[in-house]
Amino acid sequence: MSRQRRAALVGNPNSGKSALFNALTGARQKIANYPGVTVERKAGRLILPSGAPVELIDLPGSYSFDAASPDEEVTRKVIHGEFPGEVQPEVLVLVLDAANLEQHLVFAQEVIALGRPTVVALNMLDLAERDGLTLDPAALEKALGVAVIPTVAVRRRGLTELSEAIEQAEARVIDASPATPARATTLPERRQTARKVAKAAIVGESAGHRIHAQVDRVLLHPWIGPVILFAILFVMFQAVFAWATPFADGLEAAVTAISDWVIATFPGGFLRDLVTQGVLAGVGSVVVFLPQIVILFAFILVMEASGYMARAAFIMDRMMAGVGLSGKSFIPLLSSFACAIPGIMATRSIADPKDRLTTILIAPLMTCSARLPVYALIIAAVIPQTTVGAGIGLQGLVLFALYVAGIVGAMAAALLLRRTVTQGAASGFIMEMPRYQMPRLRDLAIGLWQRAWIFLRRAGTIIFAATIALWVLLSFPQAEPGESQIDASFAGMVADGVHTVVEPIGFNREMALALVPAMAAREVAVSSLATTYAVDSESEEQTALALEHEVAARWSLPTALAFLAWFVFAPQCLSTIAVARRETNGWKWPAFMVGYLFVLAYVFAGLTYWIAVALGL
Amino acid sequence: MTLDQLDRGQRATVLSVDWAILAPEDAKRLQAMGLDQGAHVAVAHRGVFGGVDPLTVTIGRMTVAVRRVHAAAMTVEAI
Numbered sequence: 001m002s003r004q005r006r007a008a009l010v011g012n013p014n015s016g017k018s019a020l021f022n023a024l025t026g027a028r029q030k031i032a033n034y035p036g037v038t039v040e041r042k043a044g045r046l047i048l049p050s051g052a053p054v055e056l057i058d059l060p061g062s063y064s065f066d067a068a069s070p071d072e073e074v075t076r077k078v079i080h081g082e083f084p085g086e087v088q089p090e091v092l093v094l095v096l097d098a099a100n101l102e103q104h105l106v107f108a109q110e111v112i113a114l115g116r117p118t119v120v121a122l123n124m125l126d127l128a129e130r131d132g133l134t135l136d137p138a139a140l141e142k143a144l145g146v147a148v149i150p151t152v153a154v155r156r157r158g159l160t161e162l163s164e165a166i167e168q169a170e171a172r173v174i175d176a177s178p179a180t181p182a183r184a185t186t187l188p189e190r191r192q193t194a195r196k197v198a199k200a201a202i203v204g205e206s207a208g209h210r211i212h213a214q215v216d217r218v219l220l221h222p223w224i225g226p227v228i229l230f231a232i233l234f235v236m237f238q239a240v241f242a243w244a245t246p247f248a249d250g251l252e253a254a255v256t257a258i259s260d261w262v263i264a265t266f267p268g269g270f271l272r273d274l275v276t277q278g279v280l281a282g283v284g285s286v287v288v289f290l291p292q293i294v295i296l297f298a299f300i301l302v303m304e305a306s307g308y309m310a311r312a313a314f315i316m317d318r319m320m321a322g323v324g325l326s327g328k329s330f331i332p333l334l335s336s337f338a339c340a341i342p343g344i345m346a347t348r349s350i351a352d353p354k355d356r357l358t359t360i361l362i363a364p365l366m367t368c369s370a371r372l373p374v375y376a377l378i379i380a381a382v383i384p385q386t387t388v389g390a391g392i393g394l395q396g397l398v399l400f401a402l403y404v405a406g407i408v409g410a411m412a413a414a415l416l417l418r419r420t421v422t423q424g425a426a427s428g429f430i431m432e433m434p435r436y437q438m439p440r441l442r443d444l445a446i447g448l449w450q451r452a453w454i455f456l457r458r459a460g461t462i463i464f465a466a467t468i469a470l471w472v473l474l475s476f477p478q479a480e481p482g483e484s485q486i487d488a489s490f491a492g493m494v495a496d497g498v499h500t501v502v503e504p505i506g507f508n509r510e511m512a513l514a515l516v517p518a519m520a521a522r523e524v525a526v527s528s529l530a531t532t533y534a535v536d537s538e539s540e541e542q543t544a545l546a547l548e549h550e551v552a553a554r555w556s557l558p559t560a561l562a563f564l565a566w567f568v569f570a571p572q573c574l575s576t577i578a579v580a581r582r583e584t585n586g587w588k589w590p591a592f593m594v595g596y597l598f599v600l601a602y603v604f605a606g607l608t609y610w611i612a613v614a615l616g617l
Numbered sequence: 618m619t620l621d622q623l624d625r626g627q628r629a630t631v632l633s634v635d636w637a638i639l640a641p642e643d644a645k646r647l648q649a650m651g652l653d654q655g656a657h658v659a660v661a662h663r664g665v666f667g668g669v670d671p672l673t674v675t676i677g678r679m680t681v682a683v684r685r686v687h688a689a690a691m692t693v694e695a696i
Contacts, residue, residue, distance in 0.1 A: 063649035068642050102677045103651060131678070187648060213661070216680070220662040220673065314682045317671045318664065327671065327682070351642040428643040428687065429671050432650065433680040 005054045006087055007046065007166055010079060010111055011095035012104045013061030014307075014434040016123040018042075020095055020153035021058040022443050024162070029446070048167040049160070057089060064187075065110050070348045079114070091169045092118045093162070098128035098135055098150070099435065101201060105194035109185065112146055117169035120148040121162055126155065127435060130211065134204030143197040154440045212307075212436045219311050226315050236299040237403055238396045240292050240372070247291035252546075255284035274471060277534040282467030282527035286459050289373040289523065290452060296369055297338050297451045298444065305439035305447075309334070310431055317429050323411045324418030326350075326429035329359040333410070336366035337403070338451070340576045343368075344583055354424035358417050360580055361593050364571050365410035367403045369455070370522040374567050375402055377526050381551035382560040405568045409600065421592070458521060466517040466524045467531055474535045485535055505602060506562040506609030508555065515570075522573055558612035566605035571597035618695070621672065621688035623660050629693040631656045638690050647687060651676055658693065 011017050022029075025044025042058040059078060060071035067073040074083065081088030094111050096104040112118055122137055141148040147165045151158035185193075219225050259280045266272045303309045309331055317327030328350050336343030343363045350356040367375070379395050386394045418424075470491060479488035495513035502512050510532050518525040526547070533550040551560070571577065571594050580590040623629055631654055636644045647653070652674065661680060662673040670685040 063646065066645060066649070068645045068649070100678050103679050106649070106651070188653075191651060191653075212680075216662065216673075222663070222665050222667060226665050310682070314662075314671060314673065315665050317682070317684075318666070318668050321670065321684075326684075351646070352640070425640070428640055429682060429684050430643060430646045430650070430687065431682045433673060433682060 004087070005052065005091075005170060006057065006089040007054050007091040007093055007170070008057045008059050008078065008089035009093050009095055010059050010075060011061060012063060012097065012100075012107055014100075014432055015061065015095040015097045015104060016153050017058060017061060017095045019440065019443055020121060020123055020151065021056065022446050023153040023156055023159055025056055026446075029450070046163065046166070048170070049164050050167060052167075052170075054091075054166065054170070056093075062107060064107055069351045079111070079116075090117060091166055092116055093166060094118055094120045094146075095123050096120060098122050098125045099131050099133060101135075101140075101198040102194055105197050106187070106190050108144070109190045109193060112144060113185065117172050118146045119162065119165040119169050120144060120146055121158070122148050122150045123153055125150050125157070126152045127437065131435075132205060133202055136201055136203045139203075140197065140201040143200055154437075154443070215436050216311070216433070219308070220314060225311070229312055229315050232299075232303075234400065236296070237400045238393070239299070240295050240399070242393065242396060244291035244295055248288045251288040251290065252284075255280055255288065259284070273475070274468070278468050278471030278531060279464065281530040281534040282471070282524075283459050283464050284530075286373055286463050286523045286527050287456070289369075289376060290455060292372050292376065293338070293369040293455055294448055294452055296372075297448055300334060300338055301444050301447045302439050303334075305437065305443060307434040307436045310433050313429075313431060314433070319411075321429075323414040325355060325358060325414055326352075328429060328431060329355065332359055332363060333366050336363040336368060339368050339370065339454075340364045340366065340573070341579050344576070344579050347583070352424075352428070354418075354422045357584065357589065358414050358422045360583055361417060361422075361589065361596075362410040362413050364573070364576050364593065364597060365406050365413060365569065367406045367568070368522070368573075370573065371567050373523040373526045375399055375564060377529075377548055377551065378560050378564055381548040382555065382557055402564060402568055405565075409569060409604075413596070413600075462521050463524055463527055466521070467527045470513075470517050470528055471531050471535070474532060489535075491532075502602075502605075505566075505606035506556075506559045506613070507566075507605075508559060510554075511559070511563055519574060521575070522567065522570075525567075557617045558609045561612050561617070562605040562609035565608040566601045569597055569601035569604055571601075618693060619689050620658065620660065620674065620691040620693050621669070621685050623693060623695070625660050625663060627695050628657065628659045629695045631658060632692045632694050634692070635690045639687060643687060647683070650679070650681055652681065652683070652687075652691070657696070658691075660688075 009017050009021055021042065021044065024046050029042060029044040044056050044058075046054045046056040048054055057078070059075045062072040062075045064072070065076045067076050077083040078086050078089070079092065092111060092114075094108055096108060108120070120140070122135065122140065125135065128135060135150075137148045137150050147169070149158050149162045149165050151162055219228060259276050262272060262275055262280070303312065312334070313327035313330045316330040320326055320329055329347075332343045332346040332350070335346050340363045343366065344360050347356045347359045347363070350359060379398050383395050383398050388394050388397060473491035473494070474485070474489045476490060477488060479485040491513055492509075494516060495509045498515060499507070499509045499512040502515070510529060513532060514525040514528040517528050529551070530547045533547065577590045577594060580593055581587055584590065620629070620631070631652070633654055639647070652658070656676050659675050660672055661675050664670055664672065671682050672685065672688060673680050673682045674688070
């Protein structure tokens with residue numbers, strides 16, 4: 001009888017669990033959520049030496065079964081078979097950081113004491129050696145009573161041996177006598193045992209050069225550290241604009257070529273217009289932002305994989321404490337620069353509920369990658385491509401300013417929220433600083449591929465559907481001769497309604513029209529403008545210009561700036577609202593979030609427009 | 618003397634911890650990390666821009682960032 005076999009990776013945070021997971025399962029991974037909670041469920045397929053497949057789950061890192069945060073709670077429940085809808089894993093693969101045995105053996109004892117088939121992966125052995133440690137895996141195996149396999153996940157060392165050990169442990173499951181849990185131990189007892197076992201396993205300990213302590217001396221320096229962090233963030237935002245350009249140009253040329261080919265090959269008509277004006281103009285205009293999104297995620301992933309992200313949290317803690325948050329909120333907020341959804345999900349590591357709620361409420365103010373297409377388009381259209389000072393482009397500077405506006409808005413919002421709706425005691429900040437590591441290309445590639453795929457899937461589904469729906473609304477009913485197609489269309493009528501509301505803040509009707517489908521995903525604003533102008537140009541017998549030229553020709557500077565200001569604050573993404581609802585268990589907080597963000601967006605777009613007009617821009 | 622008053626780099630033993638003044642989750646997390654009575658610790662870094670908060674504490678081969686309130690709850694003795 002065949003059955004789905006399951007194994008789970010379990011261990012402390014910073015044990016190199018995820019790198020080991022990547023090494024064991026490769027790109028065959030499925031990322032989903034545990035039902036009911038937004039803790040990421042990472043699962044992949046591991047092929048055992050016998051050829052049998054095993055579903056391998058990467059459980060959230062834990063310090064103890066005595067859970068102090070929602071993700072530790074998931075780990076405890078899954079391992080104990082108490083998680084609804086989740087089958088209890090048969091084999092536990094306990095991942096230990098070889099260089100931090102004394103710490104990791106504390107939780108390890110809790111896992112081993114369950115009496116379940118367990119294999120220990122003595123991971124990151126290379127880093128332990130770098131720190132001057134010589135370990136004896138056999139002694140550790142004897143002390144723990146379970147198989148111990150030395151591994152270096154990032155160099156793929158010990159993987160075959162680990163698979164074999166999992167297979168052997170698996171085989172024991174079949175004739176399994178019921179698990180016999182050992183007697184419960186107290187934390188001080190476990191710590192004492194951990195110390196003893198670690199001592200026995202460490203056969204040599206030279207002073208070693210502890211690289212990370214020396215690197216920390218610079219990166220955590222009270223004055224140099226923050227300067228370096230801001231320099232990195234500045235380079236990140238410049239890179240997003242500058243490095244992506246050749247790739248984006250290439251993609252744009254490809255989309256245009258396909259469009260030309262379709263026009264040349266197929267007879268004119270409804271279907272061809274749908275493909276060129278709807279699908280290619282709409283989806284194509286969003287896909288060209290893929291390079292920028294990949295570059296942004298590359299920076300974030302490198303910061304995480306190298307161990308720098310925790311240092312960034314340390315440096316930011318003082319500032320975050322100033323608005324009633326902690327350095328822990330920095331990581332979700334930085335992730336929100338890529339997308340608010342993983343950002344909001346990353347708040348699960350924040351133990352304090354008020355802290356967590358505040359972080360969720362301000363996460364949409366961080367400039368997510370979906371806003372990047374909007375910013376990029378408007379900046380390219382209305383901001384001249386000049387340099388201010390050595391090597392600093394004005395366009396990059398404006399982009400940086402928009403990001404700063406979002407951050408300042410978020411901080412002000414946090415300050416206000418912490419004094420009103422999420423009032424409570426100041427939160428703590430306790431965080432392990434992982435050792436520095438060279439990020440591995442393979443892990444980065446897997447991470448980037450997953451993020452890029454999520455973006456492309458959105459382009460292929462939500463954005464595709466929204467674009468087609470919009471094209472249909474724009475194209476019907478057909479205009480009378482002499483009448484503009486947009487004026488005549490259904491979409492034009494909807495836009496008229498929205499336009500009355502946003503006209504005072506300087507928005508034109510195409511912008512009003514773009515705001516509606518942008519609720520599905522912000523970047524649809526771009527594809528919506530592209531489709532609108534494509535339909536419009538065609539009806540006026542003009543050659544369609546590149547979108548940025550259309551915008552440059554049709555929008556005044558105050559209008560364009562007001563549109564940018566709107567997108568700094570507007571909560572326009574249904575997925576974010578949905579994830580906030582799931583995270584806060586109800587509609588109360590998402591409704592509050594949407595309300596305050598729309599008010600902010602309207603007020604700031606208005607202020608921008610009126611001030612810009614008054615200055616004669 | 619409490620941990621927050623310790624000179625940077627000075628090694629010390631934690632004599633006692635006043636858990637009552639800390640939030641229960643924080644207490645749980647500190648204990649799980651081994652920041653408890655009997656631990657050998659040192660302050661590695663303290664604050665940014667001349668501040669005193671937060672600080673990083675080394676314990677064994679691990680470095681943990683904590684707030685000053687946590688360090689102030691720990692009575693230590695230099696070794």
